[in-house]
Amino acid sequence: MANSAIASAGELKRHLFYETSHSPALADLVGYEKARDIIDFCFIANPYYPTPEMMRDLQQNLPNLIKSYPSSSPIMSQQNLAAVLHVSPEKLIIGNGATELIVLINTFLIDRFAVPIPTFGEYIEKLRDQRDAELYPLDPQQCYELHLPKYLRWIHQRNLRSALVINPGNPTGQFLPLDDMVDFLNAAADLELVIVDESFIDFAGDPIPSLMPLAERFSNLLIVRSMSKHCGVPGLRLGYCYSSNLYLLNRLRRFIPTWNLNTLAEYFLSLLPQTDAAYHEARKRLMGDVRWLHGALQSIRSIDVYPTGANFVLFKVNTGMTAAALQARLLEDHQMYVRDCSNKVGMDDRHIRVASQGREKDARLVDALRVLVP
Ligand SMILES: Cc1ncc(COP(=O)(O)O)c(C=O)c1O
Numbered sequence: 001m002a003n004s005a006i007a008s009a010g011e012l013k014r015h016l017f018y019e020t021s022h023s024p025a026l027a028d029l030v031g032y033e034k035a036r037d038i039i040d041f042c043f044i045a046n047p048y049y050p051t052p053e054m055m056r057d058l059q060q061n062l063p064n065l066i067k068s069y070p071s072s073s074p075i076m077s078q079q080n081l082a083a084v085l086h087v088s089p090e091k092l093i094i095g096n097g098a099t100e101l102i103v104l105i106n107t108f109l110i111d112r113f114a115v116p117i118p119t120f121g122e123y124i125e126k127l128r129d130q131r132d133a134e135l136y137p138l139d140p141q142q143c144y145e146l147h148l149p150k151y152l153r154w155i156h157q158r159n160l161r162s163a164l165v166i167n168p169g170n171p172t173g174q175f176l177p178l179d180d181m182v183d184f185l186n187a188a189a190d191l192e193l194v195i196v197d198e199s200f201i202d203f204a205g206d207p208i209p210s211l212m213p214l215a216e217r218f219s220n221l222l223i224v225r226s227m228s229k230h231c232g233v234p235g236l237r238l239g240y241c242y243s244s245n246l247y248l249l250n251r252l253r254r255f256i257p258t259w260n261l262n263t264l265a266e267y268f269l270s271l272l273p274q275t276d277a278a279y280h281e282a283r284k285r286l287m288g289d290v291r292w293l294h295g296a297l298q299s300i301r302s303i304d305v306y307p308t309g310a311n312f313v314l315f316k317v318n319t320g321m322t323a324a325a326l327q328a329r330l331l332e333d334h335q336m337y338v339r340d341c342s343n344k345v346g347m348d349d350r351h352i353r354v355a356s357q358g359r360e361k362d363a364r365l366v367d368a369l370r371v372l373v374p
Helices: 009-014 026-030 052-066 076-085 096-106 148-157 178-187 213-218 247-253 263-271 273-298 323-334 360-372
Strands: 092-095 113-117 133-137 162-166 193-197 220-227 240-243 303-305 310-319 349-355
Touching: 052 263, 052 303, 076 263, 076 303, 092 096, 092 247, 096 220, 096 240, 096 247, 113 148, 133 148, 148 162, 148 178, 178 213, 213 220, 240 303, 263 273, 273 310, 273 360, 323 349, 323 360
Parallel strands: 113 133, 113 162, 162 193, 193 220
Antiparallel strands: 092 240, 220 240, 303 310, 310 349
16 A cells, blocks of 8 residues: 555545545545545546646636635626527526535425435435435436436326436436437426536537527526536536526525635636637547546446446446445555445445546556456
8 A cells, every 4th residue: 555644444434425425535535745646536527628728827817816806796707608608698697616506406496306316415415404305216226227207207296396307417427318308398397497407418428418508498497517527627616507597597696695706716717718619629538538438447347337428437346345345445555536436325335436537547447447356
């Protein structure tokens, strides 16, 4: 083991891990300095964007930005974002990460709402009342696949008024094609609110198979997207929601704190229009890496690899080893940190999620797995 401060399996468990459904940040586990020596496959963010030029630009402006107040009006930021999304700025709300918006949506827009599990934890943890979420367990025997018509039947049987779909799913990576989503939304027109979280949709295809250009057709649709993943800026805390329903947006807007975006995040948004071509290049490059990673993982006999439309891959370990044990071995023997999904509600203890970190690092992960679970 290269690093004595790296946690053992037992230490990992005692750590933040079982107190929240998120994986602890690597720096929390081993400190900032040691974290640099470990490849973090939990980190689900585009490694090719922002470009090095953008990073230099951000660095150069940092002292000024730190000493300035953010804008008290979100309109400039909305315009910058709308320019690259090709949508109307007034139909966007930008949040301090999608998580800020999810908490507000959960608190102010939702009564009882359907959530397929396993899911991204914030949707079921940050509710006014845990009973507000009705959990729809996905079947492990069916690879946790979400079947939209069955889901909708279940929603109607329970008279639920709102529902969540994450597309592509986290942690499964399952991608639901645009036509299926449109059929679902047509059939769900009687619901008050359908939240579609498209945080990973930019990796699902080209052109991007998003509902955003079709949002005008569905007045109950609220699209949520994190920018942490596709723009590769989890530390800046940027996410947004989009809807054609201005009434819905205004209900949310009232609760967005003034200055919720920091100056560095605002400045980053101002760079989006001029770097859009570089963004799409980075996005497509990462999609190629994920295809490679997925194929290479499939060549390992003792793991079952799930299809993915995201920038990560979920797999199941079939050797009798738990995901927690494999996670610890990868950390201790290979200085690689992967996501053990055991603490996700509705998931068993055999699943690991790995986000692509670029071809070279991904190849090292595949080599390590060939040693540990041949
Ligand atoms: C599906 C999904 N939505 C939203 C988020 C929140 O992202 P952030 O708050 O970093 O924008 C995440 C983070 O992992 C996610 O997986």
